[in-house]
Amino acid sequence: VTFERITVFGAGTMGAGITLVCAGAGAQVTLCDASPEAIKRAQKLLENELKDYSELRNLSREDSQAVKTRIQFQSGLFDCAESDLIVEAITEKLDVKQELFSRIDAQLPLASVIASATNTLSITTIAAKTRFPERVCGLHFFHPPTEVDLVEVIRGQRTAEDVVERCRSFIGELGKESVIVSDTPGFVVHRCTRPFFNEALRCLSEGLADAAAIDKILREGGGFKAGPFEQMDQIGLDVHSSITRALWEGYAHESRFRPHLIIRRMIEAGQLGRKTGRGFFEYRDVE
Ligand SMILES: NC(=O)c1ccc[n+]([C@@H]2O[C@H](COP(=O)([O-])OP(=O)(O)OC[C@H]3O[C@@H](n4cnc5c(N)ncnc54)[C@H](O)[C@@H]3O)[C@@H](O)[C@H]2O)c1
Numbered sequence: 001v002t003f004e005r006i007t008v009f010g011a012g013t014m015g016a017g018i019t020l021v022c023a024g025a026g027a028q029v030t031l032c033d034a035s036p037e038a039i040k041r042a043q044k045l046l047e048n049e050l051k052d053y054s055e056l057r058n059l060s061r062e063d064s065q066a067v068k069t070r071i072q073f074q075s076g077l078f079d080c081a082e083s084d085l086i087v088e089a090i091t092e093k094l095d096v097k098q099e100l101f102s103r104i105d106a107q108l109p110l111a112s113v114i115a116s117a118t119n120t121l122s123i124t125t126i127a128a129k130t131r132f133p134e135r136v137c138g139l140h141f142f143h144p145p146t147e148v149d150l151v152e153v154i155r156g157q158r159t160a161e162d163v164v165e166r167c168r169s170f171i172g173e174l175g176k177e178s179v180i181v182s183d184t185p186g187f188v189v190h191r192c193t194r195p196f197f198n199e200a201l202r203c204l205s206e207g208l209a210d211a212a213a214i215d216k217i218l219r220e221g222g223g224f225k226a227g228p229f230e231q232m233d234q235i236g237l238d239v240h241s242s243i244t245r246a247l248w249e250g251y252a253h254e255s256r257f258r259p260h261l262i263i264r265r266m267i268e269a270g271q272l273g274r275k276t277g278r279g280f281f282e283y284r285d286v287e
Pocket residue numbers: 009010011012013014015032033034035038088089090091092096100117118119120140141142143
């Protein structure tokens with residue numbers, strides 16, 4: 001593999017899955033988190049995800065065991081000086097990411113690559129806190145990383161071309177496809193979906209039709225895989241809201257990205273979607 005020793009920072013929703021796909025491709029991976037509880041949760045999650053991943057990829061019992069032995073866990077501060085690639089998947093806060101990047105940058109050999117899995121933050125801004133922004137890029141995995149076989153490779157303002165190329169080769173080795181995208185707020189996927197969600201919210205607030213009907217029309221008539229309301233419920237309205245706000249800020253308050261009042265009210269009411277049992281729809285399978 002292009003990167004043999006990898007450190008993933010952040011053992012949350014994304015970090016565990018990213019760890020698994022990297023180890024699956026043959027890399028030695030250390031998954032680090034500031035919180036020991038997060039590491040414990042990730043260890044459990046990885047046990048279960050490894051079963052599904054092995055089935056999906058038709059891995060033998062031995063191969064599946066080998067993937068497991070390539071993964072190590074670490075909580076607290078971690079010396080990552082031996083890593084060829086760092087994938088940062090920590091909390092979506094610019095100052096927290098910048099602090100981690102400058103710490104990593106200080107201990108990592110120049111040939112190593114530092115990537116962020118950020119959804120919405122600027123790779124260029126994160127890289128600005130490092131001595132060598134040429135080796136910083138974005139690897140925007142989609143959720144869940146074990147299932148979605150596409151990664152946006154984000155080229156920051158100063159990212160070196162060979163860093164982009166090495167990342168593309170690596171994504172290929174994970175059995176995934178990559179697309180190169182310039183560093184813009186929300187990259188392609190969030191930039192295109194925010195106005196889509198917003199327009200659906202306007203249809204709802206103007207009383208054109210109810211949420212189920214709008215979803216049905218866009219699914220069956222519009223050819224979309226899922227309707228906007230079921231998608232927002234799935235993503236979680238809190239997560240949806242923070243992504244929308246990041247684009248609203250990032251595009252200097254352009255009206256197409258303006259956060260809709262319906263979302264704010266629902267968050268205040270604790271209706272966050274599938275995870276709380278209630279969003280635009282009700283979910284009886286959630287306790
Ligand atoms: N959740 C998604 O669907 C999704 C999809 C694509 C990209 N992303 C991006 O991936 C990144 C992680 O998102 P997530 O949903 O997995 O977050 P999360 O909140 O589930 O997990 C973040 C983890 O980072 C840890 N952490 C925070 N600061 C740290 C530090 N300084 N050092 C080490 N660990 C630290 C926290 O303890 C936590 O366990 C974000 O940048 C997000 O934008 C998320």
